[in-house]
Amino acid sequence: MKITVLTLFPQMYEGFLNASIIKRILDKKLAEIKVVDIRDYSLDKHRHVDDTPYGGGAGMLMKVDVVHRALLNNISNDYTYTVLTSPKARPLKQSDLERLSKLDEMVIICGHYEGIDYRIERYVDEKVSIGDYVLTGGELPSMVLIDGILRLLDEGISADSLKEESFTADLLEYPQYTRPVEYNGDSVPEVLQNGNHELIRKYNLKMALKETLINRPDLLENRQLSEEERKLLAEVVSEM
Ligand code: ADE
Numbered sequence: 036m037k038i039t040v041l042t043l044f045p046q047m048y049e050g051f052l053n054a055s056i057i058k059r060i061l062d063k064k065l066a067e068i069k070v071v072d073i074r075d076y077s078l079d080k081h082r083h084v085d086d087t088p089y090g091g092g093a094g095m096l097m098k099v100d101v102v103h104r105a106l107l108n109n110i111s112n113d114y115t116y117t118v119l120t121s122p123k124a125r126p127l128k129q130s131d132l133e134r135l136s137k138l139d140e141m142v143i144i145c146g147h148y149e150g151i152d153y154r155i156e157r158y159v160d161e162k163v164s165i166g167d168y169v170l171t172g173g174e175l176p177s178m179v180l181i182d183g184i185l186r187l188l189d190e191g192i193s194a195d196s197l198k199e200e201s202f203t204a205d206l207l208e209y210p211q212y213t214r215p216v217e218y219n220g221d222s223v224p225e226v227l228q229n230g231n232h233e234l235i236r237k238y239n240l241k242m243a244l245k246e247t248l249i250n251r252p253d254l255l256e257n258r259q260l261s262e263e264e265r266k267l268l269a270e271v272v273s274e275m
Contacts, residue, residue: 036138036188039069040177041105042145043084043097047174057185065188068181069109073097076105094149102144102155110142117160118180119144119151120173124162129204131163132183143180145173205258207250209242241267248272 040048048070052061060066074082078101085095106117116138135141144151144159156162165176187197212223226238244267247254260268 097151099152120176124164136187147172209239
């Protein structure tokens, strides 16, 4: 998969693309990321990329012609999937990452300042928000998007942990433990210390239901519970 990012702040990506799992995925050529400086597409001798809004109002807007030129010069064809980061969209979900991870090519336009001239939306396939709050620009949201997509392409994690994720889709992760077996009087649950896979699976599912009930009860309202999940959730409630 090739992802091209159009940004006014290419330097923000240096650490992100050169560390940890993201670096490993890029080194393995499972994906290619190209970071493009939108300012290179300004025709103005001062390299201006923004201007004041018509009708007045605070702040500056990114110019549609500059952003569109950056886009046209960095896509292979008219069908290249184009995403615009914006707080004015439905917040991103794991299922969006799964869908986007299947694309061959994607361009992400990072909005900045007070926004972009509205006419850019004609060239955009999808707007992506990372949550109902406003950031200074689209760089962090684009990194969130890239991080979430690239980890799905990673063979290193895909097999087991992705299966686990789909098994508990729309539930929060169950609690996990490593050594020491006891810390400050807190012990690792007995069932996890013996090797009975079926008991462990059931216990982990029950704890995932419990975590979800406590932290994100809204997720349970939207989920069709299986017979087993209904039983385990009833146990959780009766033990609380
Ligand atoms: N730009 C500013 N805030 C944003 C958000 N929450 N999501 C995506 N893009 C943004």
